[in-house]
Amino acid sequence: MPEHVQSAVSGSKREASPAVPEKKRAKTENKGRGGKKRPVRKANSDETMLDAIELLMRNAWLDGHPGSAAQTVPESFGWTAGDNKGETEFCRTAPIAAKLAGGEPSECELEVYVHELTERGVGVATRESPAELRVMAEDGRRPWAFQVPFTLRGEKVRIRSVRHEWGYTQADLLGVLEQSPLRIDAPCKYFGQCSGCQLQHTSYNEQLAFKREMVSRALMQANPLFAQFAVAQVIQSPLPFGYRTKLTPHFDIRKDTPPDQVAIGFAMAGQRRVLDIEDCMIGTDTVRTGAKKARDNARSKMDTYKRGATLLIRETNVPKDDPNGDVTDIPASELVKDYVVDHKGWVTDVVKDLKFRYPASSFFQNNASILPAFTGYVRDELRKWNEILSGSGSDSSQNARVLSHLVDAYCGSGLFGIACHADFEKVVGIEISNESISCANNNAKMNGADNCDFLLGDASKIFDKVGASPSNTAVIIDPPRKGSNPDFLDQLVAYGPRVIIYIACGVPAQARDLKHMHSQGAISIDGQTAPVGTKPASVYRVAGVQPFDLFPQTYHVENIVTLVRED
Numbered sequence: 001m002p003e004h005v006q007s008a009v010s011g012s013k014r015e016a017s018p019a020v021p022e023k024k025r026a027k028t029e030n031k032g033r034g035g036k037k038r039p040v041r042k043a044n045s046d047e048t049m050l051d052a053i054e055l056l057m058r059n060a061w062l063d064g065h066p067g068s069a070a071q072t073v074p075e076s077f078g079w080t081a082g083d084n085k086g087e088t089e090f091c092r093t094a095p096i097a098a099k100l101a102g103g104e105p106s107e108c109e110l111e112v113y114v115h116e117l118t119e120r121g122v123g124v125a126t127r128e129s130p131a132e133l134r135v136m137a138e139d140g141r142r143p144w145a146f147q148v149p150f151t152l153r154g155e156k157v158r159i160r161s162v163r164h165e166w167g168y169t170q171a172d173l174l175g176v177l178e179q180s181p182l183r184i185d186a187p188c189k190y191f192g193q194c195s196g197c198q199l200q201h202t203s204y205n206e207q208l209a210f211k212r213e214m215v216s217r218a219l220m221q222a223n224p225l226f227a228q229f230a231v232a233q234v235i236q237s238p239l240p241f242g243y244r245t246k247l248t249p250h251f252d253i254r255k256d257t258p259p260d261q262v263a264i265g266f267a268m269a270g271q272r273r274v275l276d277i278e279d280c281m282i283g284t285d286t287v288r289t290g291a292k293k294a295r296d297n298a299r300s301k302m303d304t305y306k307r308g309a310t311l312l313i314r315e316t317n318v319p320k321d322d323p324n325g326d327v328t329d330i331p332a333s334e335l336v337k338d339y340v341v342d343h344k345g346w347v348t349d350v351v352k353d354l355k356f357r358y359p360a361s362s363f364f365q366n367n368a369s370i371l372p373a374f375t376g377y378v379r380d381e382l383r384k385w386n387e388i389l390s391g392s393g394s395d396s397s398q399n400a401r402v403l404s405h406l407v408d409a410y411c412g413s414g415l416f417g418i419a420c421h422a423d424f425e426k427v428v429g430i431e432i433s434n435e436s437i438s439c440a441n442n443n444a445k446m447n448g449a450d451n452c453d454f455l456l457g458d459a460s461k462i463f464d465k466v467g468a469s470p471s472n473t474a475v476i477i478d479p480p481r482k483g484s485n486p487d488f489l490d491q492l493v494a495y496g497p498r499v500i501i502y503i504a505c506g507v508p509a510q511a512r513d514l515k516h517m518h519s520q521g522a523i524s525i526d527g528q529t530a531p532v533g534t535k536p537a538s539v540y541r542v543a544g545v546q547p548f549d550l551f552p553q554t555y556h557v558e559n560i561v562t563l564v565r566e567d
């Protein structure tokens with residue numbers, strides 16, 4: 001393990017991130033100390049840890065002992081799970097964790113085996129080796145689990161516990177005792193301290209394999225029947241480093257910190273402090289140049305910023321001879337890279353021969369290197385199904401096509417609708433942000449996509465505005481990380497487009513949405529649908545699951561699911 005990781009992870013104190021899974025809430029609601037009613041906490045992403053433990057319990061070693069490994073900390077320990085003691089947590093946590101894990105309370109540092117990774121790339125470890133876990137399973141006992149970042153399956157590591165969550169203890173990695181053959185030296189000197197990247201300690205190929213597995217796992221955890229969906233190999237980013245076209249370093253101005261010592265960078269792993277980062281390797285060359293200048297500039301006028309300020313550096317494309325000039329009539333190929341640091345500035349992104357213009361502060365996909373493949377996949381998937389459904393084999397002329405209309409729901413500034421417009425008679429998009437919708441319409445105009453009409457509104461309001469038979473319509477949905485909602489999904493199924501392309505940056509939410517559709521009888525698996533009282537208007541089969549790696553070195557993955565209506 002690189003020295004900087006070791007020094008970074010040792011001695012750190014974590015901040016709390018409360019997590020009380022839904023099923024536990026009812027039980028915990030009134031259990032505060034001294035009879036005080038504790039507020040009900042929302043379940044959050046730490047549940048992925050519980051999912052991972054659950055998986056651990058269900059795997060080969062513990063087969064036959066299904067169910068959550070979650071255990072509550074015994075009251076006799078003088079501490080109730082879920083309490084947040086912030087920075088003083090460690091001194092109380094370490095002995096408790098040691099005891100829960102079957103050791104002596106004096107063991108503040110423990111040696112543990114990493115068996116699994118959560119979908120966030122965090123190791124799930126126990127004091128027991130795989131062989132010992134098998135014996136435990138036979139005895140019907142459950143292990144106490146630890147969450148250890150920056151580890152890999154099969155590793156034996158030294159940890160120090162930091163704080164408890166439901167059924168597990170968060171820990172810091174102190175050192176790797178038995179190293180996985182998949183471990184590599186992380187290229188970035190901030191890895192292990194910075195919260196931005198979680199996977200730099202393994203090769204890019206391994207990262208891709210991990211992400212494919214995470215997509216399968218998310219689907220399977222939503223519904224075990226979804227294990228039957230074949231998840232394709234993850235399409236890799238052409239740039240595993242130097243890909244991010246947007247960086248947002250932030251800083252925390254504290255009363256006693258001299259301006260030249262204010263940390264400007266990203267959140268420290270597991271803490272609410274900011275780590276000073278001079279250079280971020282996942283940024284594009286242009287963005288890194290911009291970030292260095294923006295840092296220097298911020299330092300020189302630190303007194304003008306408020307606590308919690310954020311810098312914004314975004315790559316843009318500008319006319320070569322006139323960086324402030326109008327890009328409208330200049331071909332994409334003639335634009336050159338530049339950067340924007342003004343939150344109120346404008347950005348032009350280039351995706352092959354298309355240009356997209358939008359305010360620097362608004363949403364756009366942040367890995368330009370993969371966008372031609374990403375948008376190309378959606379376009380080709382629609383073309384493929386158009387040809388198959390038209391029964392026209394290789395005939396791709398527009399007249400022969402079944403799919404004449406495209407709906408781009410959650411369209412942002414029009415990326416997918418415009419990228420696919422040439423294959424459709426009409427494209428209608430919908431988006432809730434006023435600013436984005438006006439960009440989408442301007443972008444359509446700038447790219448000669450005259451058949452596009454982007455409307456302002458909630459995605460669920462699109463279905464009466466399509467103006468075409470559902471049998472001639474394909475729908476793209478690309479909601480935010482939290483996914484879509486039953487209202488939209490039920491209307492989608494009631495409308496019944498011939499093809500649905502569901503693009504997701506939040507794969508568990510996407511899996512949950514598919515689960516909802518399946519529970520309504522709207523997804524068939526092996527020709528079978530879930531038994532429901534009233535049959536839905538349309539039934540789909542999953543015709544493709546294709547992950548894309550838009551965010552190398554991090555645990556994030558984008559996933560595209562194609563659903564085709566069964567007629």
Ligand SMILES: C[S@@+](CC[C@H](N)C(=O)[O-])C[C@H]1O[C@@H](n2cnc3c(N)ncnc32)[C@H](O)[C@@H]1O
Nearest residue numbers: 410411412415431432433457458459478479480
């Ligand atoms: C992940 S982004 C995708 C944007 C676009 N497809 C792209 O790739 O650039 C999700 C978009 O959904 C929009 N959005 C969020 N909630 C929405 C809703 N209820 N109805 C319509 N759009 C919504 C957001 O403003 C955001 O632009």
